Amino acid sequence: MFTVTLTIISFVATIVLIMWRPKGLNVSIPALAGAALMVIAGSVSLEDLKVIGSDVGGASVTIMATIAMALVLESFGVFQFVADFLARLSKNSGIRLFWYINLMSLLMTLVFNNDGAIIIATPILIILLKKLGLKPHQQIPYLLSAALVDTAASAPLGVSNIVNLISIKIIGMSLLTYSIMIFVPSMIGVGVLALLNYVIFRKKLVRDLKQNSMSKKNKPKPRIHPLGMNAETAGTDLQAETPSNKQKRFMINILLYVLAVRVALFVGADFGVSPSVTAVVGAVILLIWRWVKMGTSPMDILRKTPWHVLFFAFGMYVIGSGIANVGLNDWLVHVLQPYIDGGWFSSIAATATAVSLMSDLFNNHPALMIGTLNLTSMHLSPMALHVAYLGNIIGSDIGSLLTPIGLLATLIWMFVLKQYKVHISWSQYLRVTILVVPLTVIATIVLCYGWIRLIYG
Numbered sequence: 001m002f003t004v005t006l007t008i009i010s011f012v013a014t015i016v017l018i019m020w021r022p023k024g025l026n027v028s029i030p031a032l033a034g035a036a037l038m039v040i041a042g043s044v045s046l047e048d049l050k051v052i053g054s055d056v057g058g059a060s061v062t063i064m065a066t067i068a069m070a071l072v073l074e075s076f077g078v079f080q081f082v083a084d085f086l087a088r089l090s091k092n093s094g095i096r097l098f099w100y101i102n103l104m105s106l107l108m109t110l111v112f113n114n115d116g117a118i119i120i121a122t123p124i125l126i127i128l129l130k131k132l133g134l135k136p137h138q139q140i141p142y143l144l145s146a147a148l149v150d151t152a153a154s155a156p157l158g159v160s161n162i163v164n165l166i167s168i169k170i171i172g173m174s175l176l177t178y179s180i181m182i183f184v185p186s187m188i189g190v191g192v193l194a195l196l197n198y199v200i201f202r203k204k205l206v207r208d209l210k211q212n213s214m215s216k217k218n219k220p221k222p223r224i225h226p227l228g229m230n231a232e233t234a235g236t237d238l239q240a241e242t243p244s245n246k247q248k249r250f251m252i253n254i255l256l257y258v259l260a261v262r263v264a265l266f267v268g269a270d271f272g273v274s275p276s277v278t279a280v281v282g283a284v285i286l287l288i289w290r291w292v293k294m295g296t297s298p299m300d301i302l303r304k305t306p307w308h309v310l311f312f313a314f315g316m317y318v319i320g321s322g323i324a325n326v327g328l329n330d331w332l333v334h335v336l337q338p339y340i341d342g343g344w345f346s347s348i349a350a351t352a353t354a355v356s357l358m359s360d361l362f363n364n365h366p367a368l369m370i371g372t373l374n375l376t377s378m379h380l381s382p383m384a385l386h387v388a389y390l391g392n393i394i395g396s397d398i399g400s401l402l403t404p405i406g407l408l409a410t411l412i413w414m415f416v417l418k419q420y421k422v423h424i425s426w427s428q429y430l431r432v433t434i435l436v437v438p439l440t441v442i443a444t445i446v447l448c449y450g451w452i453r454l455i456y457g
Contacts, residue, residue, distance in 0.1 A: 002041070002042075003041050003042045003043050003326060004043075004326045004327070006037060006040070006041035006043075007037075007038060007041045007043040007322050007323065007325075007326045008323075008326075009037075010034045010037035010038055010041065010319070010322070011034065011319055011322070011323055011362070011366075013030070013034065014030045014031060014033070014034030014315075014319055015361075015362045015363065015405070017029075017030035018030055018031070018363065018405065018411070019405050021411075021415075024415075026308050027308065027312050027408065027411060028308035028309075028311035028312040028315065030315075031311065031312045031314075031315030031316050031319065032311055032314075032315040033315075034315060034318075034319045035314070035315040035316075035318035035319055035322075038318055038319055038321075038322035039318070041322070043321075043322035043323075043325045043326050044318055044321050044322045044325065048318075048321055048325075049318065052314065052317050052318055052321060053314070055166050055169050055170055055317070056166055056310075056313055056314045056317055057276075058165075058169065058274055058275070058276040059162050059165030059166040059169065059276075059313075060162060060309075060310040060313055060314070061276040061279065061280060062159060062165060062265075062275045062276045062279040063113055063115070063116075063162040063165065063309065063310075064305060064307065064309070064310060065276070065279035065280045065282065065283040066112050066113050066116060066159070066279055066283070067112070067113065067115065067116040067119070067305055067306065067309075068283045068287070068301050068302075068305050069112065069258060069261070069279075069282060069283045069286050070108075070112045070116040070117070070119075070120050071116075071120070071301050071304050071305065072283075072286050072287060072290050072301060073254060073255075073258065073286075074120050075290065075294075075296070075300075075301075076250075076251075076254060076290065076294075077251075078251055078254055078255065079108075079120060079121060079124050080124055080128075081247070081251045082104060083104065083124050083125065083128045084128075086100035086101065086103075086104055087100075087128060087131075087132065090209065092208060092209045092210040093207070093208075093209065094205045094206030094207055094208070094209050095202075095205050095207070097132075097142070097209065098141065098142060098145065098198065098201070098205055099194075099198075101125065101142050101145070101146050102145055102146060102149045102194045102197070104121070104146075105117065105121065105146040105147075105149045105150040105153065106149055106150075106153045106190060106194075108120075108121055108150065109149075109150050109151075109153035109154055109160050110153060110156065110157055110160060110262075111255075111258055111259065111262060112160075113154065113159070113160045113161060113162070114150055114151045114153070114154040114160060114161055114407070114409045115161075115162070115306070115309055115408060115409050115412065117150050117409075118147065118150055118151070118409045118410075118412050118413045118416070119306065119412060119416070121146070121150070122143070122146075122147070122413055122416045122417070123416060123420065125142065125143060125146060126139065126143070126417075126420045126422060129142060129143070132209050133209070133211075134206060134209075136421070136422050136423070138204070138206055139422060140204075140422075140424055140428065141197075141201035141204050141205055142205075143417065143422065143424070144197075144201075144424060144428075144429070144432060145194065145197040145198075145201060147409075147410065147413045148193060148197060148401055148432075148433070148436070148437075149190060149193060149194050149197070150409070151397070151400075151401055151407050151409045151410060152186075152189070152190050152193050152397060152398045152401060152440070153190050154397050154409075155182060155186040155189070155190070155393055155394065155397040155398060155444075156179070156182065156183045156186045156187050156190070157175075157178075157179060157183065158173075158175045158178040158179065159175065159262075159265050159275060159279075161396075161397060162309065162313050163313070163364055163365055163368045163369075163396055164178075164368075164393060164396070164397070165275070166313070166317065166369075167368050167369070167371075167372040167389070167392065167393075167396075170372050170373070170376060171372060171375065171376060171385055171386070171389055172382075173386055173389065174269060174270070175265065175266050175269050175275065176266055176269065176270060177386065179266070180455070181386060181387075181390060181448075181451075181452065181455075182390055182393060182448065184447075184451055185444060185447035185448040185450070185451040186393075186394070186397075186398075186444060186447075186448070188443075188444075188447050189394075189398065189440055189443055189444030189447055192439070192440050192443045192444070193398070193436060193437075193440040196435070196436040196439060196440065197432070197436060200432055200435060200436060201432075257285075257286070257289075258282075258286075261278065261279070261282035264278050264282065265278050265279065287301060309408070312365070312408060313365060316363065316365035316366050316369070317365065317366070317369045319366050320365065320366030320367070320368075320369030320370050320373075321369060321373065323366065323370060324369070324370045324373045324374070328370060329370065329373055329374050329377060332354065332370070332371075332374045333374055333377060333378060335354075336350050336351065336354060336374065337378060339351075340375075340378065340380070340384065340388050344387050344449055344452055344453070345445075345449045347384070347387055347388045347391065348387060348388070348390050348391040348394070348445050348448055348449055349391065349445050350391065351371060351375070351388050351389070351390075351391030351392050351395065352390075352391035352392070352394040352395040352399060352441060352444075352445050353391075353395065353399075354371060354391075354395065355367050355368060355371040355391065355392050355394075355395025355396050355399065355400075356394075356395035356398075356399025356400065356402070356441060357395075357399075358370060358371070358395075359395060359396055359399060359400030359406045359407070360399070360400060360402045360403040360405070360406045361403075362405070363400075363405055363406065363407070363408070364395075364396040364397070364400040364406055364407055364408075365408065367395070367396060367400070368392055368393075368395075368396040371392040371395070371396070372389070372392060375388050375389060375392070383456070387452060390448050390452070391445070391448075394441060394444050394445060394448065395441070398437065398440055398441055398444060399437065399441045401433055401437045402430075402433050402434065402437045402438070403426075403430070403433070404426055404429055
């Protein structure tokens with residue numbers, strides 16, 4: 001009884017502190033404290049910690065290396081180059097700008113990951129929107145839609161989200177198999193989400209950006225990025241001129257290199273090379289490239305990399321394991337087993353619904369961990385396991401968007417907004433997500449089922 005009681009108290013206290021974040025409390029602190037209490041309670045053994053450490057370790061290294069690469073590109077000014085390019089493409093149309101910003105958010109998550117894209121792109125977007133003369137309330141449709149697309153876009157590729165990477169290893173699924181099964185339907189699902197966002201926001205979008213052009217006296221003052229980067233020096237020069245051909249070639253070469261590293265993650269995995277090794281080598285080469293070109297040592301990137309994400313992931317997976325061990329897993333097996341045995345559609349729909357609800361109540365890290373452990377304890381065939389797991393990903397990466405606490409990336413996003421004096425309340429967030437997220441989840445479930453039936457018969 002002591003074990004169950006302390007485990008539940010630890011879990012509830014951890015979630016409350018992560019949601020509340022008194023005095024800007026780093027989310028890794030309550031996660032690690034909650035994990036320690038799980039061990040003290042006896043719901044997680046030392047042997048469990050070893051297994052979790054093994055599962056989390058490689059995925060965390062891959063994500064940290066990818067974020068480091070993103071920070072290097074930011075210091076080169078690549079993201080500001082892309083943002084300015086999209087602003088020019090918009091040709092003073094706020095509607096075009098909306099779609100280009102959503103496209104940039106999608107690509108950044110696919111090329112890097114959702115946490116890195118949120119951390120780096122949000123400050124750049126805020127300053128870009130201010131540069132275009134948009135007031136705080138006019139910025140909300142662009143920023144909110146970009147954040148939703150950014151986080152949902154982690155579903156198509158297993159390497160775009162740390163929780164995806166960890167759970168993939170637990171069920172023994174290759175990155176290639178994962179992409180074959182979910183890339184196409186989830187990409188269409190992200191498109192559905194963007195379209196629904198547009199329907200919600202279309203009347204609030206600025207039609208003529210030229211009329212909103214900001215005068216020089218209103219130029220925003222430099223603000224410090226919440227991770228320690230100066231927003232003006234980190235690729236966000238508001239007076240940036242049209243890049244020269246030489247600059248364009250350099251930016252394109254850098255982006256092609258990053259794309260090559262991304263492809264190498266999949267190719268290497270097929271030849272037995274761990275994605276973490278490929279990611280680290282790719283990041284080291286990029287750091288050396290910058291050192292030679294700019295004379296800047298890698299130390300600044302090491303300082304800016306959000307290492308707390310690693311500790312947060314470990315702590316939340318320990319907490320998820322503890323909750324599963326005290327009875328939640330057995331209960332979920334009892335509830336979900338009939339649906340998983342009932343066919344592919346009911347399997348995907350049931351697991352997506354369960355993980356969505358758990359994610360929105362207490363974050364997708366423990367939710368996906370619990371959902372994955374639940375599936376591995378059902379003794380399913382490889383195909384049945386993989387199909388049911390697709391529902392887990394839909395729930396964890398898309399269904400979790402319903403509430404601000406559903407994803408670490410969303411919590412980071414709201415924190416960054418606050419630093420830049422852009423206020424989006426929970427009620428503003430929920431008024432949008434309650435309309436677009438359930439419909440997107442339903443559409444993606446149907447798309448996944450249709451795609452699996454198409455390729456596997």
